[in-house]
Amino acid sequence: MVTRMIDLRSDTVTKPNQAMRAAMANAEVDDDVLGYDPTAFRLETEMARIMGKEAGLFVPSGTMGNLISVLVHCNVRGSEVILGDNSHIHIYENGGISTIGGVHPRTVKNNKDGTMDIDLIEAAIRDPRFEICYPTTRLICLENTHANSGGRCLPVDYIDKVGELAKKHGLKLHIDGARIFHASEALGVPVDRLVRVADSVSVCLSKGLGAPVGTVIVGSKVFIAKARILRKTLGGGMRQVGVLCAAALVAVQENVKKLEDDHKKAKTLAEGLNKIKGLKVDVASVETNIIYCDISESANITAPKLCKNLEEHGILLMSDSSSRIRFVLHYQISESDVHYALSCIQRAVTGVPSENGAK
Numbered sequence: 001m002v003t004r005m006i007d008l009r010s011d012t013v014t015k016p017n018q019a020m021r022a023a024m025a026n027a028e029v030d031d032d033v034l035g036y037d038p039t040a041f042r043l044e045t046e047m048a049r050i051m052g053k054e055a056g057l058f059v060p061s062g063t064m065g066n067l068i069s070v071l072v073h074c075n076v077r078g079s080e081v082i083l084g085d086n087s088h089i090h091i092y093e094n095g096g097i098s099t100i101g102g103v104h105p106r107t108v109k110n111n112k113d114g115t116m117d118i119d120l121i122e123a124a125i126r127d128p129r130f131e132i133c134y135p136t137t138r139l140i141c142l143e144n145t146h147a148n149s150g151g152r153c154l155p156v157d158y159i160d161k162v163g164e165l166a167k168k169h170g171l172k173l174h175i176d177g178a179r180i181f182h183a184s185e186a187l188g189v190p191v192d193r194l195v196r197v198a199d200s201v202s203v204c205l206s207k208g209l210g211a212p213v214g215t216v217i218v219g220s221k222v223f224i225a226k227a228r229i230l231r232k233t234l235g236g237g238m239r240q241v242g243v244l245c246a247a248a249l250v251a252v253q254e255n256v257k258k259l260e261d262d263h264k265k266a267k268t269l270a271e272g273l274n275k276i277k278g279l280k281v282d283v284a285s286v287e288t289n290i291i292y293c294d295i296s297e298s299a300n301i302t303a304p305k306l307c308k309n310l311e312e313h314g315i316l317l318m319s320d321s322s323s324r325i326r327f328v329l330h331y332q333i334s335e336s337d338v339h340y341a342l343s344c345i346q347r348a349v350t351g352v353p354s355e356n357g358a359k
């Protein structure tokens with residue numbers, strides 16, 4: 001029987017802790033669709049303050065946060081958004097910006113570090129003289145940290161340059177900041193500085209910060225007023241939503257400071273995996289809480305098989321392909337969990353127990 005569960009599938013898997021549950025039970029609430037929920041108001045105001053923007057809006061998910069943001073900026077059908085070909089919005093959000101919003105995606109290649117070359121972004125901006133043929137570029141989207149690149153951080157000078165480019169061409173800049181606090185911690189740059197040039201940011205509370213539900217989008221008062229209407233249109237207006245916002249407030253107050261530890265645990269895990277014969281991790285590229293690990297053919301085990309095998313030991317992982325596994329750290333994984341997982345993985349891949357054994 002499995003007695004120990006170590007869930008490394010994602011940072012979305014955290015369970016609300018006692019402090020969050022107590023805050024939920026005691027939350028002051030009212031009808032938020034009518035704009036009267038005091039706890040939602042407190043969370044939105046606090047997030048806007050932390051991010052250095054005028055206003056905030058609680059939405060049910062990161063996907064809805066990105067969708068609303070893109071649709072507010074691209075409020076005319078036939079608008080075009082420039083975004084990474086490996087971005088979450090482009091790959092994992094059901095193409096909602098086009099199927100729901102009539103917004104055309106213009107992709108630019110994401111580099112290994114999650115950036116897009118600035119000259120390629122500029123080249124993708126449509127020439128308004130040919131509007132008879134072209135959609136109209138209105139928005140650029142960045143993602144920080146960049147999930148599919150393994151949680152890489154976009155540095156502040158890069159973001160500033162993209163912001164300058166957007167301004168030069170009269171475009172808006174949205175940042176999918178699902179893990180923006182991770183980037184801030186890893187780069188040592190205050191989070192408001194990191195997003196200074198952005199017109200909107202979508203910040204997930206239910207990923208590494210550990211809240212059970214929700215994202216806050218931030219931007220100008222005008223942007224948020226329009227976003228509030230769109231949220232209702234999309235069915236994202238919720239009544240006594242303060243019960244969720246109360247948990248999110250605890251997450252912001254308690255868990256941002258734990259990200260540094262999550263990043264250290266990720267490094268330890270990455271280094272340990274890379275020492276196991278048959279596994280390969282680019283340790284230098286592990287900047288935050290996400291690790292991609294490749295399995296070589298000589299290991300004689302596929303990624304799905306390894307995941308299945310480890311599940312029997314209570315270690316949950318997701319395979320990205322037949323030879324690649326993703327590991328994601330969060331505050332409910334301890335240092336000892338990391339060492340235990342490493343010893344189980346070593347045994348599963350090589351058949352040889354690790355020297356340390358499980359700690």
Ligand SMILES: Cc1ncc(COP(=O)(O)O)c(C=O)c1O
Binds near residue numbers: 089143147204215
């Ligand atoms: C970078 C990024 N953006 C947006 C999202 C979407 O968030 P949600 O799952 O809350 O819709 C995710 C989800 O993992 C993500 O990793």
